[in-house]
Each structure stands twice: as C-alpha cells, then as structure tokens.
Amino acid sequence: MRVRACQNCEYFRILQLRAADLHRECVSQNDKKPARLFAWGFVFAKARTGLKRLRQGPGFRNRGQKLVKPTNRPLSPHLGIYKWGPHMLVSILHRATGDALAIAGAPLLIWWLYSISAGPETYETFTGIMTHPVGLFVLIGMTFALFEHTYSGLRHFVLDAGAGYELQQNRLWSSAVPVLALVSTAALWFFIYTKLIG
Amino acid sequence: MGSGTNIGRVRGLGSAQEGAHHWILQRVTAVGNLALITWLIFSLLRLPNYEHELMIGWLASPLVAVPMILMLVSIFWHLRLGLQVLIEDYVPDHGMKFGLILLLNFFAIGGAALGIFAVAKVAFTGVAA
Structure with a gap:
C-alpha cells in the first residue's frame, strides 16, 4: 500500500491516522475555491501543473510554494511494506x-x-x-x-x-x-x- | 499563532496537557493487575476443588474478597484506558468516537460495579446452598 501525500497540507505524510480530520478540513477548504468556469481551462491547468511536476521531478509544492522532495521527510507507510x-x-x-x-x-x-x-x-x-x-x-x-x-x-x-x-x-x-x-x-x-x- | 496553513495554526500550541497522565495510569494499573492476577491464579490453583460451597467459603474470606475487589478496580481501569486508545486510533468520526467512549465508560464502571457487588454479597451475607 502506498501512502499518498496531500497536495496542500502535508498532514497525511506526517501522521496518517490522527491527522485525518485536519486533512479532511483541508480538503473541504480546498473545495471552496472558485469553480473553474470552463472545463477546458481546468484540463489545461491540470496539464500545465502535470508538466511542471514532470520538469521539477519527484516532490510537490506545499502552500508556501516550497518544493518538498519526498526524501526530505519521514514517511509513515502502512503495515504491508515492512x-x-x-x-x-x-x-x-x-x-x-x-x-x-x-x-x-x-x-x-x-x-x-x-x-x-x-x-x-x-x-x-x-x-x-x-x-x-x-x-x-x-x-x-x-x-x-x-x-x-x-x-x-x-x-x-x-x-x-x-x-x-x-x-x-x-x-x-x-x-x-x-x-x-x-x-x-x-x-x-x-x-x-x-x-x-x- | 499563524492564520494560514493548518500546521501554522496549531504549531506552538503545546501538548493537550493530559497525555502523560493517561500513560502513567496505564502503567500503574498494569503493575496492579500483574500483582493481583498472579495472586488470583495461585490462590485458585491451591484450592482442593471448585464446588460451589468451597468457592463461597473462599470468596467470603477477607484475604480473598479484598484483593478480588482491588483486582476488579485495577482491571477495569486498565481496560478502560486501553480500549480508549483502540477507539481513538481506529474511529475517525467524532460523533462515533464520542458515543463509543461513552459506551466504554458505562461498560467499565458497570462491569466493575457488578463484580464488586457480587464479591461483597458473598462476603457479607454468604449464599444459602
């Protein structure tokens, strides 16, 4: 089982179980962002971030727009991988x-x-x-x-x-x-x- | 305290101030369980048989009834603390968690009360054969 990091808040990476609630709050805040009017605009934006992510390599940008490399942080994987x-x-x-x-x-x-x-x-x-x-x-x-x-x-x-x-x-x-x-x-x-x- | 990200808003707020208390009580009751259950096992193994009449005489003795009552308190306290951690770890929903811990409290206090009352009844009144 792979642990997927939240794109916005990093909580899932740090404390998988106990921070699930905070993570949910983060997701719901994210939902309040103004809806994108045009589907094509949405697809385009996704493609752009995808390309950007490909260029920057593994890792993701947190809210402070700082690039977080996966090797920088301790992961908290589930039982299956030990x-x-x-x-x-x-x-x-x-x-x-x-x-x-x-x-x-x-x-x-x-x-x-x-x-x-x-x-x-x-x-x-x-x-x-x-x-x-x-x-x-x-x-x-x-x-x-x-x-x-x-x-x-x-x-x-x-x-x-x-x-x-x-x-x-x-x-x-x-x-x-x-x-x-x-x-x-x-x-x-x-x-x-x-x-x-x- | 920041107002931006979630982690910014909680960073520096300190501990919930009661984690160590739970941890220490868990250990204290564990030591109690260890001593009293060891006593129970040896006390039971030393009995010649397990007929009702003999059990009544055994349980009515102060040197059995008192450790038995203490053991019930220690066991149910330890059990309450342990199951609380189980619920907190595996039940993410706040309402469900609240309800389960409420039920757990009823179970722990009710179970201990029933056990202590049963021991006290035997100790104080005996039971007609």
Missing part, C-alpha cells in the same frame, strides 16, 4: 490480546463472580458451559491472551525504562514473549488437567 519481525508480531499481539481480554475476558470474570454470588444452580450452569469443549477453547484462548499480554507488558516496562532497544536483544525478547506465553499456557492447563482428572 519486513516482518518478532517485534512487530509482539506489538500487534499486545494490542490484539489486550482487546480480547477487555472485550471477552473481563465479562467472563464478572460472569464467574456473579454466578458464585447467585447460588449453586447458576454456578453449575457456568461451570457446565465452561467445561464444554467450546467453553474450554475460550478459556484456554483467554489464558494464552493473558500470558501473552502480561509478558509483553513486562517487555514494555523494560522498553519504557529505555533499555532493550539493541537489535539483538530486542529480537531475543520479542521472540521469547510468545514462546513463554505458549509454554505457560500449556503448563497451567497441564496442571489443571492432572489436578482435576488425573
């Missing part, structure tokens, strides 16, 4: 697991507490659903999300302290996070299995 690495996976998983825990995990926790307080029958219903294969699948998924988010969060504490940015270290710990999460999930459920069934 080479995948463990740090990227862990970052995406951190958000995904956090949202899963917030949207599904927390309501499950409340349901569990509510079912205990509501009496034995409600509690039986809850445990019945949660020991059904589908319920177990959700619970194991939530366990993995919890461990992944926790270990990834610990990694963030280290990064917040300004450490762990060296390429090798960063790669090591971002690879370790999902592996540790999988191992912890397996160990916890193995423990539960041997305790309740074995």
